[in-house]
Amino acid sequence: MIWEERPGVLGWLTTVDHKRIGLLYFFTSLFFLGAGGVEALLMRTQLAQPNNKVLSPETYNQMMTMHGVTMIFLFVIPMTTGAFGNYLLPLMLGARDMAFPRLNALSYWLFLGAGLFLYASVFMHTAPDCGWFCYTPLNTSTYDPGLNVDFYTLGLIFTGLSTTAGAINIIVTTFKLRAPGMSFNRMPLMLFALLAVSFSLVFALPPLTTNLVFLELQRKLGFQFFDVANGGDALLWQHLFWLFGHPEVYIIILPAMGIATSIIPTFSRRKMIAFPLVALAELLVAFIGFGVWAHHMFATGLPIGVLVFFAAASMMVVIPSTIQIYAWLFTVNLGKPDFRAPLLFIGGFIALFVIGGLSGIMFAAIPFDQATTDTYFVVAHFHFIIFGAAVFPILGGLYYWFPKVTGRMYHEGWAQASFWVTFVGTIVTFFPMHLVGLDGMTRRVYTYHSGYGWSTSNLIETIGAFVLAVGLLMIFANLAWSRFRGAPSGPDPFYGGTLEWTTSSPPPPYNFAVIPTVSSPYPNWEPTETAVEVGESHETPTSTVRDGLLDEVVHMPSESGWPIVLAAVVSLLFVMLLTSHIYVAAIFACLGLLIVAAWHWHEPEQQA
Amino acid sequence: MSAVPYTARSAKPNGWWGMVVFVATEVTLFATLVGSYYDLRFKTPRWPPPGVPDPKLALPLILMAALVATSIPVQLAVGFSRRAQARGAQLALLTAMAVQVAYLAVQIHLFADDLSHFRPQGSAYGSIYFTLLGVVHLHVVVGILLEAWFVVRLFGGMTRYRRVGIEATAFYWHTVNVLAVAVTLVVLSPSL
Numbered sequence: 001m002i003w004e005e006r007p008g009v010l011g012w013l014t015t016v017d018h019k020r021i022g023l024l025y026f027f028t029s030l031f032f033l034g035a036g037g038v039e040a041l042l043m044r045t046q047l048a049q050p051n052n053k054v055l056s057p058e059t060y061n062q063m064m065t066m067h068g069v070t071m072i073f074l075f076v077i078p079m080t081t082g083a084f085g086n087y088l089l090p091l092m093l094g095a096r097d098m099a100f101p102r103l104n105a106l107s108y109w110l111f112l113g114a115g116l117f118l119y120a121s122v123f124m125h126t127a128p129d130c131g132w133f134c135y136t137p138l139n140t141s142t143y144d145p146g147l148n149v150d151f152y153t154l155g156l157i158f159t160g161l162s163t164t165a166g167a168i169n170i171i172v173t174t175f176k177l178r179a180p181g182m183s184f185n186r187m188p189l190m191l192f193a194l195l196a197v198s199f200s201l202v203f204a205l206p207p208l209t210t211n212l213v214f215l216e217l218q219r220k221l222g223f224q225f226f227d228v229a230n231g232g233d234a235l236l237w238q239h240l241f242w243l244f245g246h247p248e249v250y251i252i253i254l255p256a257m258g259i260a261t262s263i264i265p266t267f268s269r270r271k272m273i274a275f276p277l278v279a280l281a282e283l284l285v286a287f288i289g290f291g292v293w294a295h296h297m298f299a300t301g302l303p304i305g306v307l308v309f310f311a312a313a314s315m316m317v318v319i320p321s322t323i324q325i326y327a328w329l330f331t332v333n334l335g336k337p338d339f340r341a342p343l344l345f346i347g348g349f350i351a352l353f354v355i356g357g358l359s360g361i362m363f364a365a366i367p368f369d370q371a372t373t374d375t376y377f378v379v380a381h382f383h384f385i386i387f388g389a390a391v392f393p394i395l396g397g398l399y400y401w402f403p404k405v406t407g408r409m410y411h412e413g414w415a416q417a418s419f420w421v422t423f424v425g426t427i428v429t430f431f432p433m434h435l436v437g438l439d440g441m442t443r444r445v446y447t448y449h450s451g452y453g454w455s456t457s458n459l460i461e462t463i464g465a466f467v468l469a470v471g472l473l474m475i476f477a478n479l480a481w482s483r484f485r486g487a488p489s490g491p492d493p494f495y496g497g498t499l500e501w502t503t504s505s506p507p508p509p510y511n512f513a514v515i516p517t518v519s520s521p522y523p524n525w526e527p528t529e530t531a532v533e534v535g536e537s538h539e540t541p542t543s544t545v546r547d548g549l550l551d552e553v554v555h556m557p558s559e560s561g562w563p564i565v566l567a568a569v570v571s572l573l574f575v576m577l578l579t580s581h582i583y584v585a586a587i588f589a590c591l592g593l594l595i596v597a598a599w600h601w602h603e604p605e606q607q608a
Numbered sequence: 609m610s611a612v613p614y615t616a617r618s619a620k621p622n623g624w625w626g627m628v629v630f631v632a633t634e635v636t637l638f639a640t641l642v643g644s645y646y647d648l649r650f651k652t653p654r655w656p657p658p659g660v661p662d663p664k665l666a667l668p669l670i671l672m673a674a675l676v677a678t679s680i681p682v683q684l685a686v687g688f689s690r691r692a693q694a695r696g697a698q699l700a701l702l703t704a705m706a707v708q709v710a711y712l713a714v715q716i717h718l719f720a721d722d723l724s725h726f727r728p729q730g731s732a733y734g735s736i737y738f739t740l741l742g743v744v745h746l747h748v749v750v751g752i753l754l755e756a757w758f759v760v761r762l763f764g765g766m767t768r769y770r771r772v773g774i775e776a777t778a779f780y781w782h783t784v785n786v787l788a789v790a791v792t793l794v795v796l797s798p799s800l
Contacts, residue, residue, distance in 0.1 A: 172626050240644065551618060
């Protein structure tokens with residue numbers, strides 16, 4: 001044993017171990033997937049028949065808004081960057097922890113606080129009800145006087161704190177803690193995707209924060225950012241929102257692309273083809289994502305020259321996406337594919353991504369977009385992308401890394417069955433939405449007239465949603481059962497190429513007894529003879545940023561109770577802001593500063 | 609297995625990189641604020657609106673120059689800390705802090721004076737004007753707190769951790785100074 005984790009509940013509350021924090025992220029975001037899923041099922045039940053009365057219009061609006069906010073901010077981002085990123089990044093890099101272990105703990109506890117903050121609104125029947133993009137002027141206190149929108153603004157600023165901290169941690173860890181020899185061209189492709197996501201978060205969240213601060217100043221203090229009568233600009237909200245919102249779409253989809261580049265080589269028994277092109281394509285998707293935001297605003301009356309620019313920019317995303325699709329397909333085709341559950345989910349991902357991508361290209365045609373905007377055709381498109389394409393690799397990844405995390409195998413037969421149920425459920429739920437959308441059914445409306453011919457399609461969609469729910473439950477039942485009854489897997493059941501498969505399953509608290517050195521992007525397939533011996537205390541080596549040469553050995557901070565205490569104080573601060581107790585909020589802010597001081601009082605070198 | 613030879617540090621430390629990425633988000637935040645300023649400005653026939661005085665030039669520009677000058681003692685503190693001279697670093701940081709606190713005091717006075725002439729609730733101009741300045745002042749406060757922390761900690765002598773921290777704080781200050789120049793020029797632009 002090099003070092004051990006503190007046992008018991010206290011150990012989990014004070015942990016700085018990236019694997020434990022990853023698991024905390026996993027279970028919390030899984031809970032929010034359940035909440036967002038129940039909201040979706042409630043909406044689908046309401047829409048199963050025309051003029052249904054399952055949900056009142058007010059409740060429907062709240063369910064619809066919370067479904068979007070939950071799935072984006074409380075499920076996909078924390079699941080991909082928080083759970084997968086935290087658990088796998090140091091293991092794939094050959095490091096012993098993240099660059100800032102305590103900041104890592106803080107970002108988890110802030111995420112939990114933000115999630116509880118947002119969900120408190122549901123129990124107070126004042127959940128956000130303005131849709132996830134919450135356009136002005138409907139979001140102003142004139143039209144939405146309750147606390148609903150205040151929960152939305154403050155809640156999203158709150159999650160932004162957590163996500164930014166996490167992204168900074170991922171970037172610095174990727175830059176500095178790669179195993180000796182892992183220059184950038186030898187870094188696993190999945191980590192390029194994670195790096196691209198983190199950079200996107202760092203640059204995309206500030207516009208959202210600015211926007212939300214503007215809105216909250218307008219709501220609470222009567223500022224005039226969006227009020228046209230006083231010189232404000234209603235479109236400013238949309239510009240700032242989509243300047244965040246479109247990079248956000250790629251933040252959701254890129255981890256999925258990364259997971260695909262991990263699963264495909266393992267089950268195709270060969271390296272990814274076009275490795276540098278795929279790496280660049282992942283970074284390019286994130287980069288182009290910042291130049292296309294106005295394609296969400298084709299119907300707002302922007303000048304035609306602006307529309308054409310953004311339409312052309314949007315078409316460019318096709319290039320890096322298609323590079324990746326062909327690289328995945330040819331890798332499978334040139335290898336010896338073994339279609340076990342993880343690879344099946346990647347196959348489903350590629351199919352759904354192509355369908356959603358093709359309907360996406362249609363929106364770059366400005367007149368088509370203007371005709372279909374705010375209809376179910378849009379809902380169909382983005383659910384193929386952010387459910388089909390973004391979530392399927394997450395599900396495949398759950399099966400793929402389950403043996404690494406638990407040391408046990410999942411049940412293969414049930415896993416394959418769960419794939420088909422989920423895949424069929426997805427198509428049946430979302431495909432008919434194209435048709436009712438083209439027939440003119442608008443989004444965000446709690447019911448519809450019986451005479452429009454939408455009833456059959458809507459009923460099919462609702463049945464599909466329940467099939468989909470059964471598929472997801474089969475996956476989690478399989479994993480829960482296998483956690484206790486699965487066959488022991490050993491350290492490397494699939495013969496994966498990257499470093500996480502070179503350590504035991506589950507990995508020890510220090511990940512690697514000696515730090516491996518690397519001479520290939522697939523170090524488990526092409527191992528080196530050398531390794532770096534590090535001392536027995538809480539230490540990890542760091543490397544130079546570009547070439548990954550061994551640089552120095554640094555002390556890592558030990559476990560600490562301060563992150564959870566600070567997150568609790570920040571949560572109270574947000575509650576005080578919500579209830580307009582500005583002075584109490586200021587007291588909590590000062591308390592937070594004192595806690596930051598206490599946190600840093602003992603420096604890592606002074607700790608045991 | 610043979611061990612790879614260990615060499616002295618040649619890359620920037622983790623803490624410095626953490627600050628660089630953090631500052632990147634801060635710069636983006638300011639960019640969106642400045643972008644919003646011009647978005648609102650280009651949709652308003654008269655900027656500032658009738659009844660609101662044009663911003664005064666002399667004092668804000670002098671203050672801006674004074675704030676930028678504090679980058680020199682902050683960078684000197686980095687040099688002292690690299691040579692493990694805790695006293696010198698403390699003195700340099702205190703010099704910078706003295707100017708920055710004076711800067712902040714005058715700025716708060718100006719802020720209150722502006723509030724007595726026009727209000728953020730009155731027009732989009734007032735809203736973005738006070739928001740931009742408020743955000744800059746908040747960043748100056750954070751910088752002063754960071755320096756104060758290291759002044760106190762350096763009574764216990766220089767450590768590797770504190771050296772990295774001072775280097776990161778210096779990077780933060782240089783960026784805040786650049787941002788303060790940008791924001792000052794933007795809010796003064798109606799009078800320039």
